[in-house]
Amino acid sequence: MDPFLAKARHLDETDELREYRSVFFHGEEELVYFDGNSLGRLAVENIARINDLVGQEWGGRLIRSWNDSWYGLSLNLGNKVAGLLGAEQGSTLFSESTSTNLYKLAWSALRHQKGRSKIISDTLNFPTDLYILQGIAKEMNAGHNIQLVGSRDGIYPDLDEMENLIDENTALLTLSLVTFKSGYLYDMEKINRLAHDHGALVLWDLSHAAGAVEIDLASTSADLAVGCSYKYLNGGPGSPAFLYVKPDLIRKLENPIQGWFGHHDPFAFDLGYSGADDIRRFAVGSPPILSLAAVEAGLDTILEAGMPEIRRKSIALSGFLMEMAAGKLDKYGVELASPQDPHRRGSHVSLRHPEAWRICQALIHPPKNRKPIMPDFRAPDNVRVGLCPLYNTFGEVLYFIQSLEEVLLNKEYLAFSAERPDVT
Numbered sequence: 001m002d003p004f005l006a007k008a009r010h011l012d013e014t015d016e017l018r019e020y021r022s023v024f025f026h027g028e029e030e031l032v033y034f035d036g037n038s039l040g041r042l043a044v045e046n047i048a049r050i051n052d053l054v055g056q057e058w059g060g061r062l063i064r065s066w067n068d069s070w071y072g073l074s075l076n077l078g079n080k081v082a083g084l085l086g087a088e089q090g091s092t093l094f095s096e097s098t099s100t101n102l103y104k105l106a107w108s109a110l111r112h113q114k115g116r117s118k119i120i121s122d123t124l125n126f127p128t129d130l131y132i133l134q135g136i137a138k139e140m141n142a143g144h145n146i147q148l149v150g151s152r153d154g155i156y157p158d159l160d161e162m163e164n165l166i167d168e169n170t171a172l173l174t175l176s177l178v179t180f181k182s183g184y185l186y187d188m189e190k191i192n193r194l195a196h197d198h199g200a201l202v203l204w205d206l207s208h209a210a211g212a213v214e215i216d217l218a219s220t221s222a223d224l225a226v227g228c229s230y231k232y233l234n235g236g237p238g239s240p241a242f243l244y245v246k247p248d249l250i251r252k253l254e255n256p257i258q259g260w261f262g263h264h265d266p267f268a269f270d271l272g273y274s275g276a277d278d279i280r281r282f283a284v285g286s287p288p289i290l291s292l293a294a295v296e297a298g299l300d301t302i303l304e305a306g307m308p309e310i311r312r313k314s315i316a317l318s319g320f321l322m323e324m325a326a327g328k329l330d331k332y333g334v335e336l337a338s339p340q341d342p343h344r345r346g347s348h349v350s351l352r353h354p355e356a357w358r359i360c361q362a363l364i365h366p367p368k369n370r371k372p373i374m375p376d377f378r379a380p381d382n383v384r385v386g387l388c389p390l391y392n393t394f395g396e397v398l399y400f401i402q403s404l405e406e407v408l409l410n411k412e413y414l415a416f417s418a419e420r421p422d423v424t
């Protein structure tokens with residue numbers, strides 16, 4: 001037997017998380033789904049949950065449902081996700097999107113850090129984060145300058161450059177804990193310490209990290225964080241994002257969007273704004289209850305499975321993928337575009353090839369005798385493989401590498417157009 005096949009079988013048979021695959025909906029049983037880091041799978045429980053929410057809670061109970069269960073949902077789910085982030089109870093809230101939360105927290109941090117003008121991020125960051133920072137700098141018109149730490153290889157940020165950039169004029173560092181393309185994982189504790197030594201605050205974007213790696217916001221003294229819930233948390237398309245503010249910073253910071261849900265007593269209908277003293281200070285308006293409620297099943301599943309076990313399997317999956325890729329794909333010009341060191345890697349692996357877009361098309365639309373595989377394409381040359389320990393298997397990783405080998409050997413990608421749709 002092929003040693004890789006034997007290994008995949010053994011790892012799947014002894015996988016402690018194998019039961020969790022059936023928690024999720026598998027519409028096409030044969031589809032190999034490696035896009036859970038972009039849009040996680042649907043938890044089956046959500047079909048009945050959302051049906052009930054629409055039919056009973058909205059249709060039947062109408063406005064009474066706000067007091068029955070809806071009003072406290074943002075905070076209750078915030079406390080649930082806090083359990084995955086190593087965050088204190090009462091420090092985390094669901095509201096709006098990652099981009100909007102990033103705006104609120106970056107703005108409030110820069111206001112708090114008046115007199116300091118440097119903002120540091122990196123060239124590996126997700127562009128929306130940089131756009132938001134650029135917009136705030138323009139809006140504040142206070143001479144902020146944004147400095148981006150570079151990367152020599154598109155995989156690792158240049159940490160020496162970062163150390164040189166941070167100084168007493170630095171207001172804020174904002175970084176993705178796991179970078180969206182290469183999957184590089186920052187050392188949160190080290191960066192927090194480096195920033196704090198110079199009086200700077202750190203705002204972490206946990207979008208590609210929550211549910212993928214172990215995070216300890218409280219014990220690493222993190223200041224601020226945001227993150228989305230539709231990736232590894234399986235919350236559904238456009239599900240609300242979370243935000244975290246270190247408890248002793250909450251009352252020192254101001255929310256730039258002063259909506260009534262951030263008021264200390266929204267239903268007093270005071271004519272003047274006075275922010276809440278707790279994390280609700282960073283809320284804005286009525287939350288999207290249908291989307292918000294769908295987040296719970298995914299969170300419960302991850303809490304039950306446990307992050308240590310999820311992380312252990314994630315490293316085993318990505319390690320297996322890299323081991324197979326090195327042996328079988330090197331000769332076709334495929335290069336690893338993610339860190340080798342598992343401690344510096346999140347739960348997705350990127351492979352580089354000049355024909356990455358057409359290779360993805362060939363995997364998604366295979367010949368009849370092969371199962372479809374859905375990785376992500378990230379411009380210009382990344383095939384990105386999101387590995388979700390709750391539902392991906394070692395057998396799927398094996399199948400992916402074998403299929404990719406066929407695509408490359410037979411140059412199957414030549415049959416596909418280089419044109420790309422709106423969403424890739």
Ligand SMILES: *Cc1c(COP(=O)(O)O)cnc(C)c1O
Pocket residue numbers: 097098099100126128129176180205207208228241
């Ligand atoms: C996915 C992702 C986002 C998404 O932002 P939205 O406002 O929710 O669309 C932001 N930042 C990072 C790092 C991401 O990975």
